Amino acid sequence: MLPGVVGLIQATEVIKLILDRGAPLIGRLLLYDAMKMNFKEVRVRKDPECVLCGDNPSVTELIDYEAFCDVPLPGAEVPEEIDEAAYELSPQEFKAAMDQDPSAVLVDVRESFEWDICKIDGAQLLPLSSFEPATSGLNQEDSIYLYCYKGKRSMLALKELKKAGFKKLKNLSGGIDLWAEEVDSDMPQY
Amino acid sequence: MGVVIEIPSALKQYVNDQDEVEVSGSSVEEAIGALVAEYTELKVNLFDENGKIRSFINVYLNDDDIRYADGLKSEVQDGDSIQIVPSVAGGCSTVKNS
Amino acid sequence: MKLNNEEINRYSRHLTLPEVGMAGQLELKESSVLMIGAGGLGSPLGMYLGAVGVGKIGLVDFDVVDHTNLHRQIAHTTSDEGRPKVESLRDTILAGNPNIEVEIHNIRLARDNVLELFKQYDIIADGSDNFETRYLINDAAYFSKKPLVSAAIFRFQGQITIFSPEAGGPCYRCLYSEPPPASLVPN
Numbered sequence: 001m002l003p004g005v006v007g008l009i010q011a012t013e014v015i016k017l018i019l020d021r022g023a024p025l026i027g028r029l030l031l032y033d034a035m036k037m038n039f040k041e042v043r044v045r046k047d048p049e050c051v052l053c054g055d056n057p058s059v060t061e062l063i064d065y066e067a068f069c070d071v072p073l074p075g076a077e078v079p080e081e082i083d084e085a086a087y088e089l090s091p092q093e094f095k096a097a098m099d100q101d102p103s104a105v106l107v108d109v110r111e112s113f114e115w116d117i118c119k120i121d122g123a124q125l126l127p128l129s130s131f132e133p134a135t136s137g138l139n140q141e142d143s144i145y146l147y148c149y150k151g152k153r154s155m156l157a158l159k160e161l162k163k164a165g166f167k168k169l170k171n172l173s174g175g176i177d178l179w180a181e182e183v184d185s186d187m188p189q190y
Numbered sequence: 191m192g193v194v195i196e197i198p199s200a201l202k203q204y205v206n207d208q209d210e211v212e213v214s215g216s217s218v219e220e221a222i223g224a225l226v227a228e229y230t231e232l233k234v235n236l237f238d239e240n241g242k243i244r245s246f247i248n249v250y251l252n253d254d255d256i257r258y259a260d261g262l263k264s265e266v267q268d269g270d271s272i273q274i275v276p277s278v279a280g281g282c283s284t285v286k287n288s
Numbered sequence: 289m290k291l292n293n294e295e296i297n298r299y300s301r302h303l304t305l306p307e308v309g310m311a312g313q314l315e316l317k318e319s320s321v322l323m324i325g326a327g328g329l330g331s332p333l334g335m336y337l338g339a340v341g342v343g344k345i346g347l348v349d350f351d352v353v354d355h356t357n358l359h360r361q362i363a364h365t366t367s368d369e370g371r372p373k374v375e376s377l378r379d380t381i382l383a384g385n386p387n388i389e390v391e392i393h394n395i396r397l398a399r400d401n402v403l404e405l406f407k408q409y410d411i412i413a414d415g416s417d418n419f420e421t422r423y424l425i426n427d428a429a430y431f432s433k434k435p436l437v438s439a440a441i442f443r444f445q446g447q448i449t450i451f452s453p454e455a456g457g458p459c460y461r462c463l464y465s466e467p468p469p470a471s472l473v474p475n
Contacts, residue, residue: 007333010333068420
């Protein structure tokens with residue numbers, strides 16, 4: 001319902017601009033919080049040093065926005081480059097490998113709100129947001145089968161485990177979303 | 191009574207899901223310093239490596255941008271409110287698509 | 289430009305408002321708005337702009353309606369699943385008011401098409417869902433000298449403002465000179 005309220009405020013401002021009536025939200029940023037149910041307004045100003053509309057602009061034509069927005073987190077570790085394909089299993093392969101593997105440990109690295117929607121039987125939840133190989137309780141002797149929603153986050157967890165010395169690692173390609181399509185048709189998708 | 195710092199939902203996860211945190215200090219820098227001292231994970235999200243507020247976050251003291259006052263040195267008094275407002279880009283999506 | 293009798297009847301509660309009146313209603317009819325995003329924000333925005341009689345509405349989106357959109361993107365209904373969002377939203381707007389024109393642009397907004405598109409409209413309304421597009425729209429609106437009515441949401445919080453350096457206000461870059469690092473972008 002939040003986008004409804006915000007979209008209607010946006011519509012109101014468009015109409016006011018067209019009619020040239022009232023006080024438009026120029027120089028003001030309106031903040032709406034649905035949980036607190038309050039509106040706040042802060043003053044926003046033109047920055048004389050703005051690279052676009054400031055006194056000495058350096059952006060004088062459209063730029064490469066994909067490159068502009070690809071900002072690395074300073075100090076963040078770049079995940080190790082590994083041959084990802086060597087660890088990826090399709091949902092059927094993943095299930096077959098787990099079923100035959102007595103040392104299989106199934107790990108879900110999604111967040112708890114996703115876990116509450118659906119999960120694969122026998123999995124344990126270790127959210128990526130707080131994932132640490134050392135404190136995960138996982139054992140290097142075991143085969144670790146990882147999954148998330150689409151397969152990207154579990155690959156990040158896999159890389160951390162590999163770095164920590166784990167060798168028997170598998171990733172569910174396409175995540176639980178593809179699992180729901182190809183292995184368990186009763187599982188809801190979100 | 192101290193200074194209330196309002197936390198946006200994008201950063202709430204770093205402060206035990208609180209909407210606001212009350213701290214004490216005589217400048218914005220001290221107030222936010224007290225906040226990140228208590229919630230250390232917040233620091234990298236608010237400050238760059240030179241100790242400046244990150245360029246996708248604005249800090250408002252009583253509804254005005256501190257960049258147009260004395261920046262982090264802006265004085266605060268008990269009862270003031272500091273609002274942290276990050277850049278958000280959502281039009282609708284909510285689920286992590288990964 | 290004049291209103292026909294059906295339009296006079298339709299907009300009569302506007303025509304009797306001193307803030308709008310016949311002159312205002314004609315201004316609405318003569319105006320054009322380009323909306324980027326036909327999803328959560330675009331649904332109510334487009335439906336209201338259409339209902340009040342904005343003469344020309346442009347819709348930009350390249351996505352199709354998904355089942356998971358339906359609970360909040362209220363212009364799309366269950367039977368629209370799989371259709372381009374711009375088509376679905378256009379049909380909803382025109383069902384509400386057939387007197388207006390809705391132009392659909394089933395494309396990804398990009399450097400090579402944005403300026404040509406902005407030229408054809410008076411006002412730009414941003415309801416997009418990523419930073420690349422937001423900076424692109426901001427810069428293009430500035431170069432085109434068009435006011436940009438911007439709205440963004442995250443979870444239960446929304447931000448709305450108008451970027452109009454022409455009118456003395458800031459642009460998006462004045463507020464945020466850089467986007468967040470990809471790893472800090474809250475989804």
